[in-house]
Amino acid sequence: MITTVLFDLDGTLLPMDQKRFIKAYIGRMAKKLAPHGYDPEALTKGIWLGTGAMVKNDGAQTNEPLFWSVFNKAMGRDCQQDEELFLDYYRNEFQLVAQDCGFDPAASQVITLLKEKGMTPVLATNPLFPAIATQSRAKWAGLDPDDFALITTYENSRHSKPNPDYYRDILATLDVNPENCLMVGNDVQEDMVAETVGMQVFLLTPCMINRTGEDISRFPHGDFQELMTFIREL
Secondary structure (H helix, E strand, O other): OOOOEEEEOOOOEEEEOOOHHHHHHHHHHHHHHHHHOHHHHHHHHHHHHHHHHHHOOOOOHHHHHHHHHHHHHHHOOOOHHHHHHHHHHOOOOOHHHHHEEEEEHHHHHHHHHHHOOOOEEEEOOOOOHHHHHHHHHHHHHOOOOHHHEEOOOOOOOOOOOOOOOHHHHHHHOOOOHHHHEEEEEOOOOOOOOHHHHEEEEEEOOOOOOOOOOOHHHHHHHHHHHHHHHHHHHH
16 A cells, blocks of 8 residues: 655656756856856856765765765865855745746645545655755745655755665655555656665656656556546555
């Protein structure tokens, strides 16, 4: 019996073209930080190096200190001294990135459906962002962060997608069994890997990412309406 439903965020609950989102996200950050001595090209490179390190995190530390150590080295300075500047970006300019994302009212409808069925929703978004950014993106999708039993962020996670250990960490944190979990996501390689730890999966297809052209017919899949039908029939 499914008791816990994990949701990806970007491209799943929050419709988006990922390339457009990343361009707007980094572009606005670069413009914000340039007057404070951050070269836009170096900043972009540093962000990608830090992100790559988090994706490959072996679990020895959480993503937050790992990101900053790699980012600081790339920038040749202690950027954490400017952490308030970064937070100010997320509170202000980052909010404008919402206009580069879509919106689907069905995202909040599916969470309401879960609550009606007594299921526990989890926001299992790749933990490459600070909580302030992830909570903002959830709100852009019309969601209340308090509706989720857990939201994975770079502060509380020590693995990232597509590492199966990311999903094992969630199971351990919530003390749930994989057979009682459903993972819903739009990324074949990052989200459907939850199947390897014993979870059921559903591939949401409107903003699907399938880098290797994998045959998706073996996964339950479809749009939000088909997802809600799938959940009702569980």
